[in-house]
Amino acid sequence: MKPLITLIVSLLTASTIRAQAPVSQPLTLWYRQPAKQWVEALPIGNGRLGGMVFGGVETDHIQFNEATLWTGEPREYQREGAAQYLPKIRQLLADGKQAEAEALAQTHFMGRQSHEADYAQKKNVWFTNIRKLADTKAGPTAVTFDERTWKTMTVPTADGWERTGLEGLDGAVWFRTSFNLPQTWAGKDVILDLGRIRDQDFTYLNGELIGTSEGITKNRRYPIPANKLHVGENQIAIQVINLFDKGGFIGVKTTQPTFVVYPDGQQPTDGVPLKQPFSYWIQDENPPAAPRYQADYQPFGDLHLRFSGQGQPTNYRRELDLTTATSRVTYRANGVQFTREYLASAPGQAIAVHLTADKPGQISFEASLASPHKGHTTKTVDNQTLAISVQVRNGALRGESLLHIQTQKGRVSISGNKLVVSGADEATLYLTAGTNFKTYKDVSGDPATLSQRPMQALRTQRFNAVKAAHVREYQTYFNTLSLDLGHSANEQLPTDERLQRFDQSADPSLLSLYLQYGRYLLISSSRPGRNGVPAQPANLQGIWNDLLTPPWGSKYTTNINLEMNYWPAEMLNLSVCHEPMLAAIAEIAESGRKTAKAHYNARGWVLHHNTDLWRGTAPINASNHGIWVSGGAWVSHHLWEHYRYTQDRPFLKSKAYPLMKDAARFFVDFLVKDPKTGWLISTPSNSPEHGGLVAGPTMDHQIIRDLFKNCITASELLGTDAAFRDTLQTMYGQIAPNQIGKHGQLQEWLRDIDDPKDTHRHVSHLWGVHPGTDITWNDTPELMNAARQSLLERGDEGTGWSLAWKINFWARFRDGDHAYTMLKLLFRPAIAPDGMTGGGSYPNLFDAHPPFQIDGNFGGASGIAEMLVQSQGKTIDLLPALPAALPTGQINGICTAGGFVLNLRWQNGKLSGVDVTSRAGQPCLLRYGEKQVRIATEAGKTYRFGEGLQAI
16 A cells, blocks of 8 residues: 655646646647638637638638528427337348348438428429420520530539539539540440539430439449431530539549540540530529438638738748637738737637738728628628628528727728728727527527627727737636647648658657647637527537538537547546537437437437437438437446546536436337347447448447446446446346457457458447447456457558547557557648548648548547546556657646546656646546556645656
């Protein structure tokens, strides 16, 4: 038994414990040029408002978002009566009839979609009308049709025609192009290759229909008989119909050319290309509202600044200072030094842009507001203020944004819907925004309230005061942790150049920057609500999105992505940023109770693999991946983690445990006995996005065991629900166990069917290693080795968030060097010199799935922390996975379970010291290598240890 250590260093309380002064290091992203793409722009945010700063010289652009602007409306998502099909689906799966089970589930078990009641009839009427034009002799299919008034588009557009200026377009669009048939091909049949199309096409050659198909997965390779062709120019007309989401020609991922015509029996490389660009005409952009399972997060608008007479700028620099949450652009033009500052203030509830020059009277520009939402309106409020109003298409939400300008000297005027500043010494723009969203069940709010109320206060404030309040508030979050992993010459380079060089040269401080950037993004996208306005959790893109049709709806994917967003919250001293997610769980549970009853005739609540602003919980999309029942159990893990790290007993009693208990009650009713093994199994379900609808996926059983275990412990701590606890304890031992398969791998499914050549991005059956604790070196080393074998078989490659998860796995396997290898892949530039994209990091350090998903940023930050400290078991493990590439460093302010804050130092790959501050007075068991030290702590006291855990 080690002697108790009682050295008191501080009497700081849990709410005021801060990291020691940050080690001097450049916590700044910076670039030598403005952003050309959205994934080069720099993010700012205050938890509710988000902005992307492009920093152009002659034209600047700040694209902005507001957290509650989504499509959709309050509605019921569950399909009443679905439960009657549950026994049949289970039986089909038990009989090995997966395809039949999926077909039955797709027809009768998926959740309700919006607008589904009368959609078919409306669509048929609309479709009939837009197809009539094809039969018109003088219409777009005619060879002699005059298309000179049409616009043009170069195809393919891999991200949809939305990226070519047609943002938000759904409906019917005509395209025309041509090709020249060589004389040598006369009499030959040919193939017309159009790649993939979203979503339906009718393709005509010389006025005659030659092919039609529907669906993104189908490559359009239409055979054309020789008798339909003639030597010389042949005219092609294509009607593309897209009813929702992205549209147009998206090409194919292949080295073979597309948009070519080639002789039948030969290769596309032997073909002639279609004439580029294609001409196009929008026939109808108002199709009936398509049924959607869940809603999409939306952009709000754009602030444009236009400058004249800037000349050729020199010494350009664009940056984001993580220590102050301030972006800045500086350059010199015409002998004048110009500076712009950008921030998103939580105290001010506004985005601010401040423009200055080192000579008087040099600030002149125009400012305007725009939005991708059709039908948006702008107006002049007064001679210093503009307003823009937006309405989400086919949805309940609308918004208002105000733009107000203040200047020192100079003149402000209105020209149309633009603010014009002339000859000012400095200028400040304040941007506010709000919607009519109040709760997921109530849209009776007034958008003007959230835009006008903060603006009234800002009108009387100077920028310096607004900035000072912003920095003070932000630093109460950010300054709780500092990290120094060493330094190199590369840290003086621009951030995009550091990414390019990371694989070839040491740059340890880039890891420090990346971890702190993850913390910055979490603070900026997930802050507690203010002034009675509830906060929303960080979604798939945090709070930043520029598309009306964002990837995967930019919603909350709960089969890993939402949860990964919050992996760093507790560990990296941002527990308060966890609150929006924890609050959302209570709302999800309300909806989930309806889904549990309607789909499973079960008590408690259930969450499938996605949710949105309206807290949908029913199965969505397709039965081969949308029926996954463990989302509620996984998010409940976060309730327990918040308690473990904070030791907040009132939170456990009044909020966490009731939700956890109700989530567990669902599985008490849902689990059934497998007739072949006698184990309790989860069926029907899915190993996320892999292997289709199945009975008994390993991941489910790991998560359910975790939920039951945590409920048992919580009920014991609270001295309640003994009978329910007994039920959980009995069932816990009956749940299908983790199994080791014939390849030495951890089985992903109930049957031993894993393919060692399978490199799927999801590694769901390793959930018990991380973030769970079902598999550990201490308790189940044989399973830990099997899990490691599974990860070796999956390989190191992956998309952004998958790479991030693998960093955490390798840290839990205590293999720091392999975890560092994964970091190299995560830092790999996502945009190659040839323009191709892949998994890694964009120039602004956003995670690339691709496209952008913010979960990889958060998962990567968590993985770096997991290399340094772990506390998932009974011990606090120090430097459990320190890579050789990081031999010396220190981290101040990292948190562990039990309510402890650590300042940790190491040199030459070995622990040199650790200070442990106890927030809750719990027992502490430190472990470094084979040595353990047990401490009986008092709240507010700090305990110091030196090299080898020797007490100081």
